[in-house]
Every structure is written in structure tokens, then in C-alpha cells.
Amino acid sequence: MISGRQALVQITSAEREQQGELISLDRKLEALRRELIALEQQRAEDYRALARVRVDLVDDDRISGGLDSAELQVQAVLEQRSQAADNLQRELEDAHAAREHLLQQREAQADLLDQANERLDEGESATQARLNEDPSYQAQRERAHEAERIAMHAEEKATDSEQELDAKGAAYRADPLFMYLWNRHYGLPRYATGSLFGWLDDKVARLIGFNDARLNYQRLLEIPQRLREYAGAARQQSEDAFAALRELDDTARAQDGVIELEQARDAEQQRLDDIDGQIAQAELGINDLLEHQAAFASGDDDYTHQAVDYLASELERDDLAELRRAAQATPFPEDDEIVQRLMQNEQERLRLRFTVENLKQTRARQQQKLEEFSRLQRDFKRQRMDQSNSGFADGAMVAMMLSNFISGILDRNALMDALQQQQRHRPGRANPTFGSGGFGRGTPWGGMGGGFSRGHSSGGFRTGGNSSSGGFSTGGGTSSGGFRTGGGF
Secondary structure, eight states, X not given: OEEHHHHHHHHHHHHHHHHHHHHHHHHHHHHHHHHHHHXXXXXXXXXXXXXXXXXXXSOHHHHHHHHHXXXXXXHHHHHHHHHHXXXXXXXXXXXXXXXXXXXXXXXHHHHHHHHHHHHHHHHHHHHHHHHHTOHHHHHHHHHHHHHHHHHHHXXXXXXXHHHHHHHHHHHHHHOHHHHHHHHTTTTSTXXXXXXXXXXXXXXXXXXXXXXXXXXXXXXXXXXXXXXXXXXXXXXXXXXXXXXXXXXXXXXXXXXXXXXXHHHHHHHHHHHHHHHHHHHHHHHHHHHHHHHHHHHHHHTOSHHHHHHHHHHHHHHTOHHHHHHHHHHHHSOOHHHHHHHHHHXXXXXXXXXXXXXXXXXXXXXXXXXXXHHHHHHHHHHHHHTTTTSTXXXXXXXXXXXXXXXXXXXXXXXXXXXHHHHHXXXXXXXXXXXXXXXXXXXXXXXXXXXXXTHHHHTOOOOSOOOOSSOOOSOOOOOSSTTSSSOOOSSOO
């Protein structure tokens, strides 16, 4: 068993490791970018050397001068790039430091929230113990439980009777002669008698035994209506008894200072939520900076484009292309060696560009994984999984699921589902189902769980009066045919 906060520490530690992987990829990409620039510069140097060898074909000064000018321009752009990259790195380091500071603040605030939850739990537990010894409270709790039992039983009987009407009434409704006389109100004061139709109605009534059938069908119709009316009255009595019990709970909580403890706990929770909001904003800023850093690391920034494009355009001039073709067509060993270097240079540039493209894709996936870690932490906190009463049954299982998330076997939603299945809540001293909290209508008792316990609802109910638990279960003769009404039906 590990606590929710320990699980959050594991997630944060795993995120830091993934951040380290991203930094490592950036360093590799930066090294490859430098190699590509160096290859372009080496290509320019080889062309200068080739021009010196083949002065019979070209103006050496013109070619060398053009290449020198291009390299100077490239060097100036690269120096600007280096300065911009250094500034970006400092911004990113500052952003990470600010986030780490917020995480430390959050850890301290989480401790304060745990302490506030503990004080609230102690206060509620003491109030519940006092109420449990109060005869008037016990009596009202019994009245509420009994009223709830009667209301539930009455509603069950009304539903059964309505279903019985649907089943048994079908035979009456399917008899056209019976329904003909029924709709004409035969046998009732408002029946319109007269002449031949009255005589025929009498014959039909005697034929089908209508008088007895009418009485039976009338009772079949009346019973569900009466039972439903009674169930409504019983439910209202139950609501009144519940409201009285809830008022006793609220009054006791106010008298014992529990409400102030709850407000203090809520204030600490709000401060924690505010810090989480700042962390989320800081992470958005970091993600933006990482996007810029990705461009610098992969050579997709404006500075690199400008430098490479400028140098490449200079190296693709027609006179240089002609110089290379001429050198390839002649048998001189001096220029053959330079041409061979140019060919190797081209192959190496192609290889490096292929490697860069693969690393860029890997980096994009890594950054996406980091963003998923940020979302995972926000989901974890939003669902209060790191609260003091929250834990996970199997710490090794949590670590394995986190590893599967990192490797891509589990996505964030699947991991959250698995964590919810593993999550357990440590009960506090106070019982969230105590008193009016055990009727499935919300609970006034905040307890250790905070938001968790407030959402708790109980199933059935019990009618005994000595239980301090708010949970209750059906008992007695709820399966019998009759039902208690507290009076005559």
C-alpha cells in the first residue's frame, strides 16, 4: 500500500527522467547540426582548393572571394543564433526552476491541507460521539429511519400493485363486450338507459357476468391509486423526518466549531488548487519554450535556415558546378582527390540529415510524452488522488502501470482507469454516513475525505436505534404481503 502523495512523487520523478531524455535528444540534435554546418564549411574549403588547382578554368580570386564572403555572413548568423540559443536556454532553466519552486510550495501546502483534514476529522468524530449519546438525537434518528423504511416499503407495494394492474387488467381490456359496458358506465347512476339498447345491454351483462367483473376491475384500478397516494404521503413524512435529523446534525456541527474547521480545510484546499493552477500555467510556458528549443536543436530555427541556405546557394553557383564537372572529366590526381572528398561530404550530409529527421521524430514523441505526463499529474490532482486519505493497494502494480505508460503500452486514460481501480480510501475517525449522511442524499460530514466523503451515499437502511453508523439495511418483514402504515389504510 502506498499513499496518494507517494504515487504522485513517483509520477513526478518519472516525468523528470523523461525530461532528461528530452535534454539528451536535444544535445544529440545540436551536435548533428554542428556537424552539418561543419560539412558545409568543409565543402566550401574543398571548392576553394579545387579552384586553386584548376586556375586554368576559373578565376580563383573570384571564387575564393565569394566563398569567403559567404562564410563570413554565415559565421555572423551563427553567432547570432548562439546568442539566441543561450538566451532561450536561460529562459528554460528559469522556467524549470520556477516550476520546481511551485512544486516545493505545493508539497508544503499539501502538508497543511493534511493537517486541516486531520483536525476536521477529529472534530467531526467528537461531535458524532456526543450525538450518539444524546437521547433526543437517537429518537429523531429512529424516527427518520422508520419513516424511510415505511416510505420505501409503501413505494415498493405501490409499484407491485401497478405491475399487477398491467398484468391482470389485460384480460379485462382485451374483452370487447366488457369494455363496451364499462365505457357506457353500465350499472352506475350515470348509465343512460332506454329502449332497445338498454334491453340489449342487460342481455350482454348477464351473458358475461359483468356485475361481478366490474367490481373486480374497479378494485384492481383503485388499489394502485390508493397505494401510490399513501406512498407519496409516506415519502413526505420521511423527507420531513430526514430534514429534522439533518438540522440536528448541522446545529451540532455549528455548536462544536466543526463548520469553522471545515471552512479552514476548504481554504487550505483552495490554496492548494491555486498553486496547482500556477503549476499548470508554468507547464504551458515550459511547453512553449520547449517548442522553440526543439526548433533550435533540430536546426529548424530561422538562424540556421538563413546560414545553411546562404552557404548552400553560394555552393550551388553555376561556375562551381562547372568547376566540379571539369575536375571529374580530367585525369589529374590533385583535383580527383578533392572531388572524392566532395562526394564523401555529400554522402555524409545525406546520412546526417536522415539521422536528424529520425531524431526529430523521436524528440516530437518524447515531448508529447512529457505533455501527457503534465496532463496525468493534473488529472491525478483534479481527482484528489493525492489527498491524505487516498492510497493505492499495490505499490508494485502502480510502478508497473507507470512503466507501461512510459513505454506506450498504456495511454493516459487507461492509466487513470487502472489507478482508480487500485485506489483505496483510508477511513477517518468520523463516519460520513453518520446520522443524516446515511440516507443516500449527500452527507454533512466532510471528514478525512473532503470531496470524497461528501459524495458518499448509503444503500439501504436499518431500523435499530443504537447504531452509530449512518449506513442502514432493510430488515423485518419487507418481503411479506402486507406493510406497516402507522395507521389504517
